[in-house]
Amino acid sequence: MASLQIRPILAALRHHRGATALIVLQIALTLGIVCNALFIIQQRLEHIARPTGIDEANIAVIHNQWIGKYTTAQMDAMTLSDLAALQRLPGVADAYDDYTYPAVGPMAQLSSVRYTRDQPKKTSYAEPYYADDHALSTLGLRLIAGRNFRADEIMVVGDADTQMPPVIIITSDLAERLFPRQTVVGRVVYLGDTPSTIIGVIAHLQVPAIGTHSFAYCAVLLPRRNANFFNNGSYYIVRAQPGQLDAVIRAAPRALLKLNRMRVLDEAGGMQRYSDLREIGYLRDRGMTLLLSMICAVLLAATVGGVVGLSSFWVSQRQKQIGIRRALGATRSDILRYFQAENFLIVSFGVVLGMVLAFALSITLMKYYELPRLPLYYLPIGALLLWLLGQLAVLGPALRAAAVPPVVATRSV
Amino acid sequence: MFRYYLGLGLYSLRRNPALTALMIVLIGAGVASSMITFAALRAITADPLPAKSAQLFVPQIDNFGPVNGTPDGEPPLMLSYIDTMALLRAHRAEREAALYPVRFSLVPAEVTHAPFTVQGYAVTGDTFAMFGVPFLYGSDWSKKDDTEGSNALVISRRLNEKIFDGVNSIGRTVRLDDHDYRVVGVANDWNPQPRFYANADIHDVSEVGEAPDFFLPFARAVNQQMTSRWGNFCPADDYSKDSDWPAMLQSECVWISFWVQLPTAAVVQRYREFLDGYAAEQQRVGRFHWAPNNRLHNLLPWLDYVHAVPEETHVSFLLALGLQLVCLVNTIGLLLAKFMRRRGEIGVRRALGASRRAIYAQFLTEAGMIGVVGGALGLPLTIFGVSSMGSFFEPRVARLVHVDVSLLGLTLLTAIVATVIAALYPTWRAAQVQPAWQLKAN
Numbered sequence: 139m140a141s142l143q144i145r146p147i148l149a150a151l152r153h154h155r156g157a158t159a160l161i162v163l164q165i166a167l168t169l170g171i172v173c174n175a176l177f178i179i180q181q182r183l184e185h186i187a188r189p190t191g192i193d194e195a196n197i198a199v200i201h202n203q204w205i206g207k208y209t210t211a212q213m214d215a216m217t218l219s220d221l222a223a224l225q226r227l228p229g230v231a232d233a234y235d236d237y238t239y240p241a242v243g244p245m246a247q248l249s250s251v252r253y254t255r256d257q258p259k260k261t262s263y264a265e266p267y268y269a270d271d272h273a274l275s276t277l278g279l280r281l282i283a284g285r286n287f288r289a290d291e292i293m294v295v296g297d298a299d300t301q302m303p304p305v306i307i308i309t310s311d312l313a314e315r316l317f318p319r320q321t322v323v324g325r326v327v328y329l330g331d332t333p334s335t336i337i338g339v340i341a342h343l344q345v346p347a348i349g350t351h352s353f354a355y356c357a358v359l360l361p362r363r364n365a366n367f368f369n370n371g372s373y374y375i376v377r378a379q380p381g382q383l384d385a386v387i388r389a390a391p392r393a394l395l396k397l398n399r400m401r402v403l404d405e406a407g408g409m410q411r412y413s414d415l416r417e418i419g420y421l422r423d424r425g426m427t428l429l430l431s432m433i434c435a436v437l438l439a440a441t442v443g444g445v446v447g448l449s450s451f452w453v454s455q456r457q458k459q460i461g462i463r464r465a466l467g468a469t470r471s472d473i474l475r476y477f478q479a480e481n482f483l484i485v486s487f488g489v490v491l492g493m494v495l496a497f498a499l500s501i502t503l504m505k506y507y508e509l510p511r512l513p514l515y516y517l518p519i520g521a522l523l524l525w526l527l528g529q530l531a532v533l534g535p536a537l538r539a540a541a542v543p544p545v546v547a548t549r550s551v
Numbered sequence: 552m553f554r555y556y557l558g559l560g561l562y563s564l565r566r567n568p569a570l571t572a573l574m575i576v577l578i579g580a581g582v583a584s585s586m587i588t589f590a591a592l593r594a595i596t597a598d599p600l601p602a603k604s605a606q607l608f609v610p611q612i613d614n615f616g617p618v619n620g621t622p623d624g625e626p627p628l629m630l631s632y633i634d635t636m637a638l639l640r641a642h643r644a645e646r647e648a649a650l651y652p653v654r655f656s657l658v659p660a661e662v663t664h665a666p667f668t669v670q671g672y673a674v675t676g677d678t679f680a681m682f683g684v685p686f687l688y689g690s691d692w693s694k695k696d697d698t699e700g701s702n703a704l705v706i707s708r709r710l711n712e713k714i715f716d717g718v719n720s721i722g723r724t725v726r727l728d729d730h731d732y733r734v735v736g737v738a739n740d741w742n743p744q745p746r747f748y749a750n751a752d753i754h755d756v757s758e759v760g761e762a763p764d765f766f767l768p769f770a771r772a773v774n775q776q777m778t779s780r781w782g783n784f785c786p787a788d789d790y791s792k793d794s795d796w797p798a799m800l801q802s803e804c805v806w807i808s809f810w811v812q813l814p815t816a817a818v819v820q821r822y823r824e825f826l827d828g829y830a831a832e833q834q835r836v837g838r839f840h841w842a843p844n845n846r847l848h849n850l851l852p853w854l855d856y857v858h859a860v861p862e863e864t865h866v867s868f869l870l871a872l873g874l875q876l877v878c879l880v881n882t883i884g885l886l887l888a889k890f891m892r893r894r895g896e897i898g899v900r901r902a903l904g905a906s907r908r909a910i911y912a913q914f915l916t917e918a919g920m921i922g923v924v925g926g927a928l929g930l931p932l933t934i935f936g937v938s939s940m941g942s943f944f945e946p947r948v949a950r951l952v953h954v955d956v957s958l959l960g961l962t963l964l965t966a967i968v969a970t971v972i973a974a975l976y977p978t979w980r981a982a983q984v985q986p987a988w989q990l991k992a993n
Contacts (some may be wrong), residue, residue: 155888156980157884157888158978160880160881160883160884160887161884163880164877164880164884167873167876167877167880168877170873171873171874172876175870176871178866186945203553203656203668204656205658205666205728206728206729207728245782247782255927258618259618269910285990297778297782300785310984366912367782368778368779368780368781368782369653369654369655369777369778369780370780400666400993401654401656401663401666402667403669421945421946422861422944422945424764425863425942425943425944425945426863426866426867427945428942428943429588429943429944430865430870432584433584433798433867433870433871433874436580436581436584436874437873437874437877440577440580440874440877440878440881441881442583442858442879443573443576443577443881444577444880444881444885446572446573447570447884447885447888448884448885449880450555450570451887451891451892452888452891454892455891455892490717499873503866503869505863506863507862507866508862509866516940
């Protein structure tokens with residue numbers, strides 16, 4: 139039945155070329171923008187949802203900076219007594235010291251991994267953590283293969299020490315890149331000029347820098363401690379026993395200040411929950427998601443509004459024709475279906491043009507910004523959305539059209 | 552006549568309140584969304600130093616080479632100590648500034664006050680004049696302080712208020728870590744955004760754009776072996792350098808931001824040639840094993856080059872513009888419907904002697920009225936959007952954004968102009984109405 143109506147619909151649309159073209163254009167623009175916006179939103183949500191691999195719920199972080207000039211060895215002794223004090227606190231499971239913290243850390247070092255010393259190009263990028271024998275237990279990381287660092291393997295370093303340690307632990311993701319489907323423990327790689335033997339492999343652990351995409355899980359644990367990393371101090375990372383985090387957060391700064399007052403703890407005045415730090419780290423992604431969602435919502439609402447407005451106009455303009463059709467025997471549902479089919483046709487034109495626009499916009503965005511190409515499956519999803527909204531928008535005006543009584547045909551005007 | 556058209560417009564708009572309201576909401580929402588994102592873009596792309604930016608340039612020298620450098624072959628953003636000293640000694644620019652970020656713990660004189668962290672820059676003496684740092688008290692340090700690396704210190708107005716209650720503190724002492732510094736100047740609210748001058752600091756989100764707390768002589772910081780707060784970037788084959796400060800100074804590690812002031816295009820060209828000559832000389836003596844690969848960016852292109860503007864700001868503005876375009880197309884359609892419904896009225900007016908011009912005037916006036924009301928609706932939406940900027944953009948961007956008269960004026964103007972442009976096609980169609988045909992049809 140509906141297919142029979144296509145010819146008269148086309149004929150009618152030809153009479154309203156201007157208005158039809160405007161709706162088609164609007165649908166097309168909406169589709170183009172919404173597809174790209176949804177794609178960006180989805181990417182940001184994926185970014186936010188990336189697991190860190192650590193026991194986030196029970197971890198807290200405090201920044202410590204010593205005041206005064208100390209040798210590296212003196213500073214390390216102070217750090218060690220701090221760590222011992224933290225580990226002794228009731229409710230603390232374990233603690234270690236690092237120059238940054240996972241996923242949303244304030245700092246990261248970019249390293250490249252090579253198979254041999256003289257290899258000109260890197261095999262993979264990686265980002266290191268400065269770990270000790272307590273790091274795995276503090277972060278809640280699981281060894282898949284090999285062993286943890288021993289206390290005597292930890293190197294105490296200053297900023298200028300660039301010598302790479304003889305033993306390292308890497309993530310399974312980095313292991314897979316370096317030695318696909320092979321035994322990794324015992325293999326030797328180069329992070330600098332000296333060889334490092336891989337002694338252990340851990341499961342997922344995100345690198346410190348939030349903006350990392352292509353090697354987000356290629357982390358390396360170096361057995362190192364640097365209490366004043368480029369004058370930035372360092373971070374004590376503490377894991378509490380379940381349910382004890384709040385008590386630990388209150389007790390830790392007091393315990394540290396009692397031990398030694400000549401230090402600056404976090405400007406905020408203390409220890410922060412890791413989950414809060416992670417939240418702050420992703421503010422930028424969250425904001426973009428919110429903004430684009432609002433743009434999409436307004437856009438779709440505007441399109442629905444526009445379709446409602448123009449359909450209403452057409453219905454009121456064609457009162458007389460509708461009356462004549464009804465008088466000649468068309469049922470209410472015939473009239474309803476006529477307007478629904480008309481809307482479907484117009485939206486379809488818009489969808490075809492919109493797919494082209496969506497792609498053009500995607501290519502423009504790719505050219506100027508770091509965005510991947512719009513995946514094809516966004517197009518049918520967007521099209522379906524617009525068809526549905528179109529039908530929803532036309533329903534009211536079409537029902538009003540169907541309610542036009544046949545007697546209208548007999549009236550002049 | 553205009554008042555008559557206003558009256559007609561008002562009457563017509565009241566006749567279909569739903570349609571009129573729809574158009575007003577569309578225009579308001581459209582203009583507000585593009586204005587909110589525009590406010591963010593405008594704030595973050597504003598010239599951080601309008602009076603000086605045209606003359607400020609960043610020289611880059613490729614001391615990493617093709618093997619150790621970035622895949623796209625761009626030279627490092629900062630300079631090594633070797634190249635910094637070479638450029639300072641050559642002194643080919645009107646003014647030169649070498650600087651790097653440092654951080655201290657400030658220990659207040661009163662023992663009851665807790666120590667706190669301060670962040671600032673080690674800078675060479677030209678920096679103040681070159682960047683136009685204004686002084687509340689005192690001035691920058693002397694030439695002697697600069698070359699000898701004395702304990703002179705310039706502090707910010709904010710720090711002065713915090714530790715000296717805002718009084719003239721020239722000659723007073725500030726204890727940073729375990730050294731005493733002598734205040735020679737208090738800088739008056741100098742905080743250009745983004746922090747263009749600190750090449751690696753532009754992306755620093757941790758300090759949400761507060762003014763630097765202090766400046767100290769570059770030579771002093773180097774003599775005291777203060778490392779850059781941002782660390783240093785070393786080519787892979789330089790890792791094995793001995794782990795002491797003098798060796799670091801002689802290494803190819805880059806960690807210093809360098810700026811030059813070049814007043815004219817001819818001077819810029821000469822400086823370019825000088826840089827290439829310098830790099831060629833380094834190649835000749837065997838330090839570089841590659842052809843000169845230098846850059847000399849002016850301040851604003853430099854901000855682009857280092858992607859100082861987060862791409863979110865651009866992308867969201869672009870998409871918001873798209874939204875406004877859709878609202879505009881929508882308005883065209885709705886106006887067309889509205890105007891064409893009044894064919895009969897137009898026919899009568901034309902038959903009674905109204906010219907096409909009169910029809911144009913009447914309908915464009917009506918559209919203008921919709922634009923004014925739509926814009927008026929856009930104003931509170933824009934104000935609301937800008938005030939809740941913190942939930943859309945990162946704090947560093949959000950704190951720069953503000954509502955001002957020019958933004959509100961632009962909102963209103965955009966709404967009116969956009970609506971009148973949207974009305975052109977419907978109005979043209981209205982003016983084409985044939986009076987005879989309409990009268991006959993009635």
